[in-house]
Amino acid sequence: MKLRIGVTGQAGFVGYHLYHTLALMDDIELVPFDRLFFSKAVLLENFVKKCDVIVHLAAMNRHDNEQVIYDTNVALVSKLITACDKENVSPHILFSSSSQEAKDNLYGKSKKEGKKQFMNWSKRTQGIFTSLTIPNVFGPFGKPNYNSVVATFCHKVAHNEKTTIINDGEIGLIYIMDLVDYFIKVIENKIETKEIGANSFELVIEPVIHIKVSNILSLLQRYKSDYIGNGVFPNLENPFEKALFNTFRCYVPQTHYPVKLTKHTDNRGSFVEIARTETSGQFSFSTTVPGITRGNHYHTRKAERFAVISGKALIQLRKIGTEEVLDYYLDGNEPAYVDMPIWYTHNIKNIGDKELVTLFWINEPYNPDDADTYFEKV
CATH class of the missing domain: 2.60.120.10 (Jelly Rolls)
Structure with missing residues (x-):
C-alpha cells in the first residue's frame, strides 16, 4: 500500500522540489494541495483525511508588517490542527522550522509558536510530529528578493542588474535537493531524530557549506562571463559549485x-x-x-x-x-x-x-x- 503524502505550500520554493521529487517514488501517492484549502475549512478537512503524512511548508517569509507574518503563520498551523481534529485523524506531520526560532523577530517567533502548537497536538492525539530546523536554502526557481540572497544575485547577475553587498558576512547554505533528501529520510524513518516531547521529534539540519557573500557573487559573475558570454561550462566536480551553477542556469533569460x-x-x-x-x-x-x-x-x-x-x-x-x-x-x-x-x-x-x-x-x-x-x- 502506498504512503499518502500531502505538502502544504507545494507551489512554493521548497514545496515544488519536494513534491516533484516525491512524485518520482513508486511507493508514494501524492495528495494535491492548493492554497485555497486554508480559506475553506471543508477543503482542508478533505485534504488532511486523505494523508498519512503532511509536510507543512506553507508560510509567509516576508512582509512590510512583521505582525502580519506572525499572525499568518500561526493561523496556518491552527487551521491545520483544527482540520485534523474535525476529521479525527493523526497523520505524521513534518514542520519546516527555522534557525530564526532562537532570534528576537516575529518570523522566528511564529515558527517557535507553530512548533509548540504541533507538540501539544501530538501529545493530545498520539499523532507523530517532527520539526525540521532548516538553514538558508538555495536552488533553482527561488524568488529574487524573497527566498535567498543566492536567488537575488542569480537573477541580477543573469539580467545585468546592479548587485550590492550590504554586509559581506559568511552564510551557511544547503542546496534544495540536499534538503529534500532530509525530508524524505524523515518520512521513511531512515534518519535519527531527537525526542523533544511526547510523540514529538526534532532534526536540526546543518548547512552544507559556509561561504562569504562576496565569494558567491564572484562565482556568479564568472558564470556570467564564461557561460553566458562565451558558452563555457565551468568545472562541475565541486558539489557546491555544481549546485550553484545549476541554480544560476535557471535564471538565464529565455x-x-x-x-x-x-x-x-x-x-x-x-x-x-x-x-x-x-x-x-x-x-x-x-x-x-x-x-x-x-x-x-x-x-x-x-x-x-x-x-x-x-x-x-x-x-x-x-x-x-x-x-x-x-x-x-x-x-x-x-x-x-x-x-x-x-x-x-x-x-x-x-x-x-x-x-x-x-x-x-x-x-x-x-x-x-x-x-x-x-x-x-x-
Missing part, C-alpha cells in the same frame, strides 16, 4: 537561446566548436529522420547541451509542474545550441525534409544504475 555557433568554412568543408568545458562529460551525436521526436525526459542534476549542426529542428522545453512550452527553432545552416535547465522536460524534433544531425554534451557519462533521467512529455 531569449538567450538559441545561441548561434561560429562556423569556419574552407575548401575542405566546415568546422564548428560545439562546447568548451572545464569539466568532464560525455559527447555524443544523433541522426534523426524527418518527423521523428527524441527525448521527452528531464534531469534533476545534469547539465546538457543540444547543438544542431545539420537539418532543421524544433527544441521544446517545459518546466515540470507547469504548462508553458518554450519553442526554439534551429537550422544547421546557422549552427546553434540550446542548454537544458534541470527540472525542464525537453525534446527535439526533426521538422525538415532531410536528416537532422544533433550533437549532445552532458556533464555525466550515462549510468543506467543512476541515470537521473525521468520521462515526461513536453
Whole structure:
C-alpha cells in the first residue's frame, strides 16, 4: 500500500522540489494541495483525511508588517490542527522550522509558536510530529528578493542588474535537493531524530557549506562571463559549485537561446566548436529522420547541451509542474545550441525534409544504475 503524502505550500520554493521529487517514488501517492484549502475549512478537512503524512511548508517569509507574518503563520498551523481534529485523524506531520526560532523577530517567533502548537497536538492525539530546523536554502526557481540572497544575485547577475553587498558576512547554505533528501529520510524513518516531547521529534539540519557573500557573487559573475558570454561550462566536480551553477542556469533569460555557433568554412568543408568545458562529460551525436521526436525526459542534476549542426529542428522545453512550452527553432545552416535547465522536460524534433544531425554534451557519462533521467512529455 502506498504512503499518502500531502505538502502544504507545494507551489512554493521548497514545496515544488519536494513534491516533484516525491512524485518520482513508486511507493508514494501524492495528495494535491492548493492554497485555497486554508480559506475553506471543508477543503482542508478533505485534504488532511486523505494523508498519512503532511509536510507543512506553507508560510509567509516576508512582509512590510512583521505582525502580519506572525499572525499568518500561526493561523496556518491552527487551521491545520483544527482540520485534523474535525476529521479525527493523526497523520505524521513534518514542520519546516527555522534557525530564526532562537532570534528576537516575529518570523522566528511564529515558527517557535507553530512548533509548540504541533507538540501539544501530538501529545493530545498520539499523532507523530517532527520539526525540521532548516538553514538558508538555495536552488533553482527561488524568488529574487524573497527566498535567498543566492536567488537575488542569480537573477541580477543573469539580467545585468546592479548587485550590492550590504554586509559581506559568511552564510551557511544547503542546496534544495540536499534538503529534500532530509525530508524524505524523515518520512521513511531512515534518519535519527531527537525526542523533544511526547510523540514529538526534532532534526536540526546543518548547512552544507559556509561561504562569504562576496565569494558567491564572484562565482556568479564568472558564470556570467564564461557561460553566458562565451558558452563555457565551468568545472562541475565541486558539489557546491555544481549546485550553484545549476541554480544560476535557471535564471538565464529565455531569449538567450538559441545561441548561434561560429562556423569556419574552407575548401575542405566546415568546422564548428560545439562546447568548451572545464569539466568532464560525455559527447555524443544523433541522426534523426524527418518527423521523428527524441527525448521527452528531464534531469534533476545534469547539465546538457543540444547543438544542431545539420537539418532543421524544433527544441521544446517545459518546466515540470507547469504548462508553458518554450519553442526554439534551429537550422544547421546557422549552427546553434540550446542548454537544458534541470527540472525542464525537453525534446527535439526533426521538422525538415532531410536528416537532422544533433550533437549532445552532458556533464555525466550515462549510468543506467543512476541515470537521473525521468520521462515526461513536453
